[in-house]
Amino acid sequence: MALATMDTADLRIALFSGNYNYVRDGANQALNRLAEYLLRQGAKVRVYAPVVPQPAFEPTGDLIGVHSMPIPSRSEYRIPLSILGKARKDLKAFAPNIVHVSSPDPVGHQAVTWARKRDLPVLASVHTRFETYLRYYNMAWGEPVVEAILRRFYRRCDALVAPSESMAQLLREQRMNYDVSIWSRGVDREIFHPGRRDLDWRRAHGIADDEVAIGFLGRLVMEKGLDVFSDTLDELRRRNVKYKVLVIGEGPAREWFEARLPGAAFVGFQQGADLGRAVACMDLLFNPSVTETFGNVTLEAMACGLPVVAAAATGSQSLVDDRVSGRLLPPGAIHQFAEALKSYIEDPALRLAHGRAGEDRAAEFSWDKINQAVADTYIRLIRQKPGTRA
Template sequence: MPALSHGLSRFRGEAKPPGPSPRRSRESMAMDSKASMFTHGARPARIALFSGNYNYTLDGANKSLNRLVDHVQRTTGAQVRIYSPTSPTPAFAPVGELVSVPSVTIPFRRDYRLALGLPAAVRRDVEAFAPDLIHLSAPDLLGAAALKLGRRLKTPVVASLHTLFDSYLDYYGLGGLRALARRRLWQFYGACDFVMTPTPAIGEELRAQNLGVQVRTWARGVDADLFNPARRSADWRAAQGFDPDRPVIVFLGRLVMEKGLAAFADTIDRLAASGPSPQVLIIGDGPARAWFQERLPMATFAGFLTGEALATALASADIFLNPSTTETFGNVNLEAMASGLAIVCADAPNTRALLRDGRDAILCAPSDPASYAQALLSLCQDQNRLRRMGAKALDRSAAYRWTEILDEVVDIYAEALDARASAPSRAEVSPHELRARTGRRAGLIDAQAAALSTP
């Protein structure tokens, strides 16, 4: 372990300022040297990742996790073994070595599965793998069992916070349990060594609990080669029957009620009452699709899209409306920003971390469809403002590139390993150098986010 922690941290270069990601060829050229530096004097690190949904249903969290695993394996040579529920019909092929764990479907969300903990056979597999670091991505039964196992094995435990599950309870008639659920979430994360939160605001809320856990920020990135204004297609718009001279309002995400579908539909109703029927595009699928289609019969439902098809559809819209208040980061917001769309969102902590009201977005009172409708109307009536706001959102997105974001996660892994290393290994790096290195790198994204939040 001592040599491993030093090996993982020593290859990291100086942190780079935000900017466009290097092209894949540059990454490929650097990969061999990074891997060589990492393995010098030590075997590659073994990382056990525990996920409630790694690839059986597509969502923002597992897209980020798969991208992280790919980055870690390519740039460090580390071996990542993933433990997650699986399905006979996964949404996409997993990155890394995936081990299935027992699970059952969730009654009110049958598209998701609940892991049933860590049975003996899987626990033995983890022990045989002998991870140097455990990464938990969900506070479920599997995560709790993996945390307990990590403590027994004396393995550093890092958690990434992707969802504040208590925010979903209102949509299922269980709002009275929110305070209890939030306390349980903080207890789970507080028992880990490090927690990576998607925004500084959530990190500060966790720090306020005085749990002793080390809190860092893992923001999300966007693939600017995929999501960009050049994907806009007049032919695609025409094929959907959209008027080329009128703005198209788009929703992107899973069609579940906690994504703000009711607020979106109410907003479109109010906008329609003020003038011509709005042009509305819905990208996504999910259990609430039938409800949403009945509620918005005039909308174009493109269904589930990925890759270039998704990027083209998104860039071919004009205004991105996201009234959801349950996001912890909002990957879809960032994809819309990179596509050059004008953004109208709920005024929530995750959107404030990304966007500035009145400059690169219009942030509205979360429970006020009239506020959303007024924002949409103002943009539809002033398309010069619409274009200016889209251009500013595009500029803003340039600070969030995956290579730099994921490099920071590797540094957090290294910090976790260094923190649990024995005294002899710390002699390899002076205490002053170690404090300066880990403090500077772990704080980079927090500093970026703070700088971005200023006018």
């Protein structure tokens, strides 16, 4: 087929992921949605990632296992080590016309090398700010080293996709690559909308109708800003502000978080309609994390008509309009976060107005349109490689 007439159905994508389905997070859910869309359009997709006996959810598409090992300090995650045996044979037989890498791990590096030897285009999707993780383990001094490693990886790729313009601009400033386009994130409006609010469910979790629930949504790990969240609520208590806390999510730091938030309602992992109900039962979302590249939780809260108080970082800057649909404040600014939360708690009209503005903004995010942008990027990269098979 002539490259000029190529469309989505002509794509054969080899997708490499460090975590496609064994632990649920926003990144791998986005990858599974992408695979579902591509398959629905007639494309061929093969996924190469670690497999475990009991994954968090069933994978979308054909998943081929790669050699991996648990991360010593975080055993729920695995490091993909190499493409060996069955995986390498399968990759050769599949004969992709583009390679998509979603994690700068050893298998990701090997996949890039494999593609470059065959003059195949490589697209890398950026899902998290790996360099910022060191801050939460008292190793911030190592950020420049990690940035240099990431830069070497991403510069070997033909292009990058990032979830937001703010993240894309950061990648350009860090000189990771200069061909950076947007693969945003969508929100399922069947699941996330204000009508999911359930007062009986709130009451069952100890939140009265007239109480304001500050929400946390995400995996319970320190790099999500759990320390900033709890320190900010300590500041609210010192100011004698009345509130309740609703925490949605699971993770290895749950015990620590529960000890820091006595009296909070921890409802664990939620999904589907149950997740939509839990989010809508908040009154506002507090998202202090700086590690996200997009901020799925921020968008989901906005779709439920909630104002969002967030760190002015890549995860929320492209979503929240400061003083219109929420507040964007300097990362770690405990006193400013507390003041913003206090304003929403004490002013129901402000909560309502900013929540409605956020809901209007969330209506702009359609999954099919967003995922087609990735397919269009695949096709553009293939056309730019004269030797690539259509």
